[in-house]
Amino acid sequence: MRLANRPLRLATCATVALLAAAVGCAPQDESPGGPRAAGQGKQSCDRGKLATVADGKLTVGTDKPAYAPWFQDDDPASGTGFESAVTYAVARQLGYGKDAVRWQTVPFANAFAPGQKKFDFDVNQVSISPARKRAVAFSSGYYDVRQAVTALKGSRAAHAKSIAALRHLKLGAQVGSTSLDVINDTIRPDQPPAVFQKNDLTKSALKNGQVDAILTDLPTAFYITSAEVKDAEVVGQFAATGADEEQFGLVLDKESRITGCVTAAVDALRKNGTLAALEKKWLSDAVSVPVLK
Amino acid sequence: MTYGEGVSKLRTARDGADGGPVDRADDGYVPSKRRIERERFRRARTRRATTVAALSTLVTAAVLYLVITRSPGWPRTRETFFSAEYAAKALPKVLEGLLLNLRLLVVCGAAVLVLGLLLAVARTLRGPVFFPLRALAAAYTDFFRGLPLIICLLMVVFGVPALRLQGVTTDPVLLGGSALVLTYSAYVAEVFRAGIESVHPSQRAAARSLGLSSGQALRFVVLPQAVRRVVPPLLNDLVSLQKDTGLVSIAGAVDAVYAAQIIAGRDFNFTPYVVAGLVFVALTIPMTRGTDWITARMDRRRAQGGLV
Numbered sequence: 166m167r168l169a170n171r172p173l174r175l176a177t178c179a180t181v182a183l184l185a186a187a188v189g190c191a192p193q194d195e196s197p198g199g200p201r202a203a204g205q206g207k208q209s210c211d212r213g214k215l216a217t218v219a220d221g222k223l224t225v226g227t228d229k230p231a232y233a234p235w236f237q238d239d240d241p242a243s244g245t246g247f248e249s250a251v252t253y254a255v256a257r258q259l260g261y262g263k264d265a266v267r268w269q270t271v272p273f274a275n276a277f278a279p280g281q282k283k284f285d286f287d288v289n290q291v292s293i294s295p296a297r298k299r300a301v302a303f304s305s306g307y308y309d310v311r312q313a314v315t316a317l318k319g320s321r322a323a324h325a326k327s328i329a330a331l332r333h334l335k336l337g338a339q340v341g342s343t344s345l346d347v348i349n350d351t352i353r354p355d356q357p358p359a360v361f362q363k364n365d366l367t368k369s370a371l372k373n374g375q376v377d378a379i380l381t382d383l384p385t386a387f388y389i390t391s392a393e394v395k396d397a398e399v400v401g402q403f404a405a406t407g408a409d410e411e412q413f414g415l416v417l418d419k420e421s422r423i424t425g426c427v428t429a430a431v432d433a434l435r436k437n438g439t440l441a442a443l444e445k446k447w448l449s450d451a452v453s454v455p456v457l458k
Numbered sequence: 459m460t461y462g463e464g465v466s467k468l469r470t471a472r473d474g475a476d477g478g479p480v481d482r483a484d485d486g487y488v489p490s491k492r493r494i495e496r497e498r499f500r501r502a503r504t505r506r507a508t509t510v511a512a513l514s515t516l517v518t519a520a521v522l523y524l525v526i527t528r529s530p531g532w533p534r535t536r537e538t539f540f541s542a543e544y545a546a547k548a549l550p551k552v553l554e555g556l557l558l559n560l561r562l563l564v565v566c567g568a569a570v571l572v573l574g575l576l577l578a579v580a581r582t583l584r585g586p587v588f589f590p591l592r593a594l595a596a597a598y599t600d601f602f603r604g605l606p607l608i609i610c611l612l613m614v615v616f617g618v619p620a621l622r623l624q625g626v627t628t629d630p631v632l633l634g635g636s637a638l639v640l641t642y643s644a645y646v647a648e649v650f651r652a653g654i655e656s657v658h659p660s661q662r663a664a665a666r667s668l669g670l671s672s673g674q675a676l677r678f679v680v681l682p683q684a685v686r687r688v689v690p691p692l693l694n695d696l697v698s699l700q701k702d703t704g705l706v707s708i709a710g711a712v713d714a715v716y717a718a719q720i721i722a723g724r725d726f727n728f729t730p731y732v733v734a735g736l737v738f739v740a741l742t743i744p745m746t747r748g749t750d751w752i753t754a755r756m757d758r759r760r761a762q763g764g765l766v
Binding site: 274280360361362369372376 | 531535616619628630707708709710716719720723724725727728
């Protein structure tokens with residue numbers, strides 16, 4: 166009967182191996198710069214000495230391609246374009262020089278996937294919302310966003326003077342954008358909106374007449390009409406809705422230990438007028454666009 | 459009672475193959491002591507094997523459960539991928555999107571089968587007069603089988619409306635559906651061609667010698683056998699098509715996966731993807747079982763009168 170015991174022994178071995186593997190795989194603490202608990206209490210914002218992913222460097226993520234007017238020529242490291250300029254201003258505020266900033270390509274969805282992040286913060290026109298705060302941490306807002314409608318010149322949509330006039334149109338927006346929320350929650354159109362992966366496709370659909378009008382944030386709308394779809398115009402913008410003004414924030418890991426420092430840096434830049442100056446330099450003036458009601 | 463059933467019934471009665479009690483009333487057969495002992499031993503071994511299997515399954519499940527739930531990221535993972543709140547929020551939208559997938563699957567599936575079969579027949583036609591047809595069909599399958607589907611979709615969905623032709627639709631669903639048909643009919647044509655070529659030449663020769671024309675031989679002798687042989691690979695392509703119908707969303711139409719992505723993008727939660735994934739799996743399983751059933755029925759019919 167010695168042979169008959171073989172499966173049992175095998176099973177025992179397998180169980181032991183499984184348990185060993187389980188113990189072996191028991192994940193280590195993943196936050197950079199030591200045990201997570203140590204940093205939870207107080208954050209040290211010593212200039213240039215934050216608990217970053219790479220020591221002495223600030224790693225910043227953004228999607229590729231990086232769109233104008235937020236970045237220029239798809240080159241975040243150039244320092245030109247609003248978000249690139251804001252990033253370098255934040256870095257300087259935190260004590261990191263221009264050559265201490267490393268850029269990393271982070272697709273939109275990866276910025277909020279759980280697990281270890283490869284960036285210290287991600288800058289990608291991400292609007293702050295309570296639901297999103299359950300998944301990631303945000304710095305305070307660095308830009309107040311307005312949504313805008315763009316349509317081909319002379320089209321039916323271009324004559325829309327009110328939100329009600331937009332209701333009967335085929336509208337388009339990018340997935341994961343607050344523009345899409347505005348369509349669904351504020352405009353509530355008769356036909357379901359067309360939703361696109363990238364704003365490039367949204368623009369093609371507008372050019373081809375597959376949608377009547379598209380929604381983007383206002384600076385993007387200006388850029389589209391001035392540089393990309395020249396026979397289109399900005400029809401109108403949406404009013405900010407009081408207290409819950411939409412703002413772009415820098416995205417950080419929920420467990421990040423530098424959120425407080427980054428927020429303090431953004432707040433300081435807003436206070437000393439840097440953000441306003443950068444906005445003026447890189448983003449067009451919004452005053453000329455009528456507000457839709 | 460067919461011959462086959464009779465044989466198996468006899469066998470069961472004689473040696474109690476299932477290890478169950480042996481029927482002694484019929485023919486006065488009394489099993490020997492040794493035989494009873496042997497059966498008891500076998501039953502004991504079976505019980506033991508079942509117990510061991512159950513135990514080892516339980517242990518494996520427990521270890522997996524512990525490994526997953528004890529991992530430090532588990533609370534975040536559960537909240538992000540398995541949140542009941544978001545699942546409830548996503549399901550209605552996902553099902554709404556699924557309607558688009560199903561419509562595309564049915565319409566494109568039918569078009570793909572017809573076009574694929576026509577292409578395959580065109581490629582297997584004999585005779586010099588058909589050379590241009592054969593060459594065209596070969597070029598078509600070579601091109602569209604090689605062209606990545608996503609590029610085909612982008613070209614058709616955004617390229618065709620850019621031409622601004624009168625009377626040509628700009629509807630992303632229609633255009634996307636045509637792109638799917640273009641690509642998948644090339645795949646399916648190759649499957650059909652393999653089926654047609656797998657029918658032994660003697661079949662065609664026999665059909666011709668019975669006086670059937672070339673066309674009749676194809677229609678009544680070759681094709682029925684060819685189609686039967688390629689049902690499983692055809693189902694593969696159909697399941698693949700079912701998943702790829704979602705790619706039509708590149709043009710802005712909202713299918714099940716895209717509905718999930720919209721919610722995931724807005725609230726930064728991945729649960730809607732899990733919901734959409736499960737819905738697709740739930741759709742594929744009955745399809746597979748259905749084809750298995752059809753294949754089995756075909757085999758049964760072919761094997762009427764029992765297997766030799």
